[in-house]
Amino acid sequence: MFDFSLYVTFGLLSVAAVLAAVRVVTAPSLADRVIALDLLVVVSMIAIAADAARRGSGDFLDVLVVIALLGFVATVSVARFIERRGAR
Amino acid sequence: MNPVVEVVVVVLMLAGSALTLISAIGLHRFADVFARVHAAGKAAPLGGAMVFAAVAIHLGDPGDTEKLVLTLLLLGLTFPTGVHMVARAAYRAGTERRPDMVRDELADAVARGEAGSTDRDRR
Numbered sequence: 001m002f003d004f005s006l007y008v009t010f011g012l013l014s015v016a017a018v019l020a021a022v023r024v025v026t027a028p029s030l031a032d033r034v035i036a037l038d039l040l041v042v043v044s045m046i047a048i049a050a051d052a053a054r055r056g057s058g059d060f061l062d063v064l065v066v067i068a069l070l071g072f073v074a075t076v077s078v079a080r081f082i083e084r085r086g087a088r
Numbered sequence: 089m090n091p092v093v094e095v096v097v098v099v100l101m102l103a104g105s106a107l108t109l110i111s112a113i114g115l116h117r118f119a120d121v122f123a124r125v126h127a128a129g130k131a132a133p134l135g136g137a138m139v140f141a142a143v144a145i146h147l148g149d150p151g152d153t154e155k156l157v158l159t160l161l162l163l164g165l166t167f168p169t170g171v172h173m174v175a176r177a178a179y180r181a182g183t184e185r186r187p188d189m190v191r192d193e194l195a196d197a198v199a200r201g202e203a204g205s206t207d208r209d210r211r
Contacts, residue, residue, distance in 0.1 A: 002146070005098040009139070012105035016112035023115045031121045031178035035128045035171055039112060042132040042167060046108055046139045049156070050101065053143040058152030064159040068166060075170030083177035 009050050017043045034078045041071040097142045104138030107131050121178045129171035133164050 020043060023036035045064050052060050114127025140160050144153040180198065 001098055002094055005101050009101050009105040012102075012109045016105070016109040019109075019112035019116060023112070029121065029178065029183060031174050031183065032115075032124060034174050035121070035124055036115055038167065038171055038174075039115060039128045039132055042136060042163070043108055043112070045159070045163070046104065046136050049136075049139055049143045049159075050105070052152070053097075053101070053146045056147070058147050058149055058155060061152055061155040061159065065155065065162060068159055068162040072162075072166035072170045075167075076173055079170070079173040079177040082174065083180050085181070 003054075006050065006054050010047065013043055013047045013050065017047075030078070030082055034075060034082070038071055038075050041067060041074075093145060097146045100138045100142035100145070104135045104140075104142065107135035107138065111135060121183055122175050125171050125175040129168040133160075133167050136160065136163055 017040060020036045020040040024033050024040070027033040027036055045067050048060055048064060048067075052058055108131070111127050111131030114131060115124050118124045118127055137160055140156045144156045147153070179194065
C-alpha cells in the first residue's frame, strides 16, 4: 500500500510542479513569477523527501536544508529587485 | 512495519502532496498577488510538513528525522517570509489594485514610513 501511495504522491507532485511551471510562464507580473518559482522549489524539496522514503535511505535529506536556504536567498534578492524596479 | 504505522504514513503522504497540489492550483485561481501569497506561502510548507512527517516515520532513523525537522524549521521560517517580502515589494512598487479592494490599511503606514517618522516619536 505504501508503494502505491508513493506513485500517487509523485503524480500529485508532478502535476503541482507543472502547474507552478505554467504559472511562471503565464504570470502577469514579476512578483507572481517569483512566487511560482519559489513554489516550484518547495515542490522539488517535497519530491526529494518522498524519494528518500521510496529509496529507504536518508542520504539525500541533507540537500533539503541547502535548497531551503538557497530558495530563501533567491526570493529575498528578487524582492529587493522588485522594490527598486517596480513589479511590471 | 505494522499496518497502523503504514496507514498513518500513507495518509500523511497523500494529504501533504494533495495540499501542495492545492497550493499550486491556488496560484492560478486567486485574483491578485496578495491573495496568491497565501496560496504559496502557507499551503506549501504545511504540505511539506506532512510529507516530511510521513518520511520521518517511514525511515524511522533518528538521524534522518533530525535532518527533516531542521529542514522543516528552516522552510517554515524562511519560505513564508520570503514570499511575504515579495508581496510587500510588489505593494510598494505599486501593483495595480483591483477595484474591490476597498480598505487599504497599509497606506498610512507606508506613508509614515516614507516620511521617515517612526512610531516611537508619533506616540
